[in-house]
Amino acid sequence: VSITDDRQGKEAIREKIHAAGQIIRQGGLVAFPTETVYGLGADALNPLASGRIYEAKGRPSDNPLIIHISNMEDLEKIVRKVPEQARKLAEKFWPGPLTMIFEKSGIVPLETTGGLQTVAVRMPNHPAALLLIRSGGGYVAAPSANASGKPSPTRAEHVAEDMKGKIPMILDGGPVGIGIESTIVDFSEEIPMILRPGCITAKMIQEVIGEVRMDPGLAAENPEAPPKAPGMKYRHYAPKADLILVAGSKEKVQEKINELAEKAAKEGKSVGVIGTEETKDGYQYGTVKSIGTRKDAASIARHLYGILREFDQLDVEIIYSESFSESGIGQAIKNRMLKAAGHQMIEV
Numbered sequence: 466v467s468i469t470d471d472r473q474g475k476e477a478i479r480e481k482i483h484a485a486g487q488i489i490r491q492g493g494l495v496a497f498p499t500e501t502v503y504g505l506g507a508d509a510l511n512p513l514a515s516g517r518i519y520e521a522k523g524r525p526s527d528n529p530l531i532i533h534i535s536n537m538e539d540l541e542k543i544v545r546k547v548p549e550q551a552r553k554l555a556e557k558f559w560p561g562p563l564t565m566i567f568e569k570s571g572i573v574p575l576e577t578t579g580g581l582q583t584v585a586v587r588m589p590n591h592p593a594a595l596l597l598i599r600s601g602g603g604y605v606a607a608p609s610a611n612a613s614g615k616p617s618p619t620r621a622e623h624v625a626e627d628m629k630g631k632i633p634m635i636l637d638g639g640p641v642g643i644g645i646e647s648t649i650v651d652f653s654e655e656i657p658m659i660l661r662p663g664c665i666t667a668k669m670i671q672e673v674i675g676e677v678r679m680d681p682g683l684a685a686e687n688p689e690a691p692p693k694a695p696g697m698k699y700r701h702y703a704p705k706a707d708l709i710l711v712a713g714s715k716e717k718v719q720e721k722i723n724e725l726a727e728k729a730a731k732e733g734k735s736v737g738v739i740g741t742e743e744t745k746d747g748y749q750y751g752t753v754k755s756i757g758t759r760k761d762a763a764s765i766a767r768h769l770y771g772i773l774r775e776f777d778q779l780d781v782e783i784i785y786s787e788s789f790s791e792s793g794i795g796q797a798i799k800n801r802m803l804k805a806a807g808h809q810m811i812e813v
């Protein structure tokens with residue numbers, strides 16, 4: 466159901482969100498927009514409801530969920546303690562695209578945390594999400610609303626592709642603002658650690674709390690150090706096609722992608738190319754799509770998952786993509802692209 470403001474009044478929207486909240490209170494599932502990606506919500510304190518999320522997504526049951534809250538007081542009830550530094554980050558970045566991991570309290574069922582004694586919590590910066598959380602009882606467990614292994618949904622249509630017939634309601638708030646999932650910071654150990662990069666960067670976090678580490682498991686495919694966030698170990702965010710990143714100077718990348726795309730096309734493969742506003746006209750083979758402009762890294766983040774899904778719909782078999790700088794939100798973009806590519810990258 467639509468909850469955008471165009472043809473209906475605010476009261477009508479509120480009623481729809483309240484109805485969605487009732488579904489959650491009764492143990493059901495509702496997909497809803499947040500500022501990062503669409504979430505698939507259920508009552509986080511009801512083990513049966515959490516179980517339904519795993520079922521609808523086809524998600525492994527050892528992969529814990531994030532509990533979404535709407536105010537700071539509610540945090541105290543689901544965690545054992547809130548470290549001072551976490552409180553500072555919450556003051557600065559909540560509501561917003563930041564998830565923090567704490568030791569869980571007794572009321573949080575192990576079904577929600579994938580069997581862990583820790584719990585991930587986020588206060589999203591989206592009015593509809595906050596209202597849904599309140600009307601749903603205050604604690605909404607929500608992973609991204611994609612089928613397990615597919616790119617996260619950045620529009621309600623993406624949710625429908627994956628969840629049609631499996632859930633009773635999708636709140637359609639239009640395209641999301643950020644387009645990649647929240648930054649995750651783990652406070653369950655002495656020194657806070659980033660388990661998943663996002664649009665809140667390590668530098669922004671350091672400015673508030675001082676030292677923060679990066680999960681060494683994020684660096685590359687490193688069998689010695691598996692990522693600490695269970696969800697980061699799966700081949701994830703992935704299109705059906707094989708995705709190959711090409712890194713280097715603008716001219717060399719374009720030359721290489723043209724060469725590879727021509728070869729694949731001549732072998733009879735259906736080819737996709739991911740370029741930018743600045744470069745898209747320089748590609749001669751395959752279906753070329755612009756992911757955004759290099760002048761605005763946020764535009765690239767916003768379109769990444771949507772583009773992967775568009776290529777899926779075209780039944781493209783192989784995608785060659787430009788690669789992007791790792792500064793700022795670029796680190797998160799690079800992390801998601803490398804995972805979607807199964808770490809296939811060519812440097813020229």
Ligand code: TXA
Pocket residue numbers: 499501502503504505528529530531564566578581583584585587589607608609610645646647649660693694695696697
């Ligand atoms: O932006 C977001 O965070 C979105 C929106 C809907 O809020 N949600 C999201 O959830 O991305 P999900 O389930 O797709 O990703 C959650 C990640 C997974 O990699 C999971 O393994 C990790 O967080 N995680 C959750 N609880 C954890 C815990 N207690 N310890 C370590 N990792 C945890």
Ligand code: MG
Pocket residue numbers: 608609617696
């Ligand atoms: Mg996800």
